[in-house]
Amino acid sequence: AQTVTQSQPEMSVQEAETVTLSCTYDTSESNYYLFWYKQPPSRQMILVIRQEAYKQQNATENRFSVNFQKAAKSFSLKISDSQLGDTAMYFCAFMKLPLMIKAAGNKLTFGGGTRVLVKP
Amino acid sequence: DAGVIQSPRHEVTEMGQEVTLRCKPISGHDYLFWYRQTMMRGLELLIYFNNNVPIDDSGMPEDRFSAKMPNASFSTLKIQPSEPRDSAVYFCASSSRSNRGTGELFFGEGSRLTVL
Numbered sequence: 001a002q003t004v005t006q007s008q009p010e011m012s013v014q015e016a017e018t019v020t021l022s023c024t025y026d027t028s029e030s031n032y033y034l035f036w037y038k039q040p041p042s043r044q045m046i047l048v049i050r051q052e053a054y055k056q057q058n059a060t061e062n063r064f065s066v067n068f069q070k071a072a073k074s075f076s077l078k079i080s081d082s083q084l085g086d087t088a089m090y091f092c093a094f095m096k097l098p099l100m101i102k103a104a105g106n107k108l109t110f111g112g113g114t115r116v117l118v119k120p
Numbered sequence: 121d122a123g124v125i126q127s128p129r130h131e132v133t134e135m136g137q138e139v140t141l142r143c144k145p146i147s148g149h150d151y152l153f154w155y156r157q158t159m160m161r162g163l164e165l166l167i168y169f170n171n172n173v174p175i176d177d178s179g180m181p182e183d184r185f186s187a188k189m190p191n192a193s194f195s196t197l198k199i200q201p202s203e204p205r206d207s208a209v210y211f212c213a214s215s216s217r218s219n220r221g222t223g224e225l226f227f228g229e230g231s232r233l234t235v236l
Binding site for chain 2: 042
């Protein structure tokens with residue numbers, strides 16, 4: 001079974017500054033996806049960024065970027081130029097890629113979350 | 121396009137009562153997931169369906185919980201009888217096989233259940 005660990009329960013950052021959230025995972029799989037989801041106070045989970053394990057290049061999405069270290073099983077999220085709207089819970093998630101397309105289930109395993117507070 | 125729609129958004133009930141949570145997935149999505157979120161246990165997958173068929177219900181806590189998907193546009197999660205420890209936010213999410221390349225799940229806004 002896969003496990004996802006987020007060791008920082010809460011972080012705060014000043015507006016316009018950079019914050020990095022850590023995530024480690026444990027798996028014996030070689031093909032998988034990793035994700036960061038954002039959960040604002042409205043509760044709805046929103047995909048922030050994804051990384052395919054077979055890609056060495058780190059994913060980037062506007063102000064969000066990841067540092068994917070496959071050997072270390074580490075997947076950190078960097079939020080640059082933090083904005084007040086970035087205040088939310090952030091969840092790291094793992095998805096195993098099944099061998100057969102028909103078995104694709106997009107089943108996500110989530111970490112415990114990190115609460116990010118952006119201060120004006 | 122409408123996203124995943126869940127109802128009710130909030131439910132307060134008394135211990136022993138039956139609770140039914142509802143979900144309408146995004147049209148065309150063939151996977152539907154029920155997650156539960158609590159402070160203690162975080163986000164847990166309860167059950168998921170593919171083409172209306174339950175694929176993995178190993179996360180369903182006990183027999184008091186049941187889920188159905190009678191058609192591609194509707195699913196229910198029922199708790200009978202409810203207990204205070206069932207208090208949580210229940211999320212429904214859907215995805216499409218075509219999302220397999222992206223892995224993205226689309227979540228509803230959740231149903232917050234409080235059992236007194």
